[in-house]
Amino acid sequence: MTERTTDPTAPRGHHRDTDPGVVVVVAGAVYDQGRLLAARRSAPAELAGRWELPGGKLEPGESPEEALVRELREELGVETEPGERIPGEWPLKPGYVLRVWTARLLSGVPRPLEDHDELRWLARHELDSVDWLDQDRPAVAEAALRLPAA
Ligand code: DCM
Numbered sequence: 001m002t003e004r005t006t007d008p009t010a011p012r013g014h015h016r017d018t019d020p021g022v023v024v025v026v027a028g029a030v031y032d033q034g035r036l037l038a039a040r041r042s043a044p045a046e047l048a049g050r051w052e053l054p055g056g057k058l059e060p061g062e063s064p065e066e067a068l069v070r071e072l073r074e075e076l077g078v079e080t081e082p083g084e085r086i087p088g089e090w091p092l093k094p095g096y097v098l099r100v101w102t103a104r105l106l107s108g109v110p111r112p113l114e115d116h117d118e119l120r121w122l123a124r125h126e127l128d129s130v131d132w133l134d135q136d137r138p139a140v141a142e143a144a145l146r147l148p149a150a
Helices: 064-076 124-129 134-145
Strands: 023-032 035-041 055-057 079-091 096-107 116-122
Touching: 023 064, 023 079, 023 134, 035 064, 035 134, 055 064, 064 079, 064 096, 064 116, 079 134, 096 134, 116 124, 124 134
Parallel strands: 023 096
Antiparallel strands: 023 035, 023 055, 035 116, 079 096
8 A cells, every 4th residue: 555645635745744734643553462452432422432542633743652652641541652653544534634653551551541431452363353443444454463472
């Protein structure tokens, strides 16, 4: 798959990376001991009960990696170290895109503090056992390929 970061409707050389009109949502493929962390959303109603890679919106002035570390701390109460970006970008609602980084758990035990009501650590063979949000599925498939051994 070819990654496209350029908006085809924008003037030549205009990149979404610098487009203030697009809200970037960063999410983490959080690894620990060969398993991937899945989080079940508790809100909004149309997403509740579906599973996602935890994360949230980039704030002004933040790098994506800083935003990811902050969101995982706020939502799960853990410290993480971002790794590589998973290639690709997935549309959410209009004006929002999802980008995903791998992240390693450094400390803490994840708890569903905000936005989630259940968490699960999934081994590779368990990744299909939860109902992922459609937009997260390609990133989860890529994350599975990068799951380190336990
Ligand atoms: N979102 C998503 N997949 C993720 C993380 C977030 O589809 N892995 C969506 C849900 C919301 C928006 O991004 O529409 C903002 O997320 P939040 O409400 O967690 O800030």
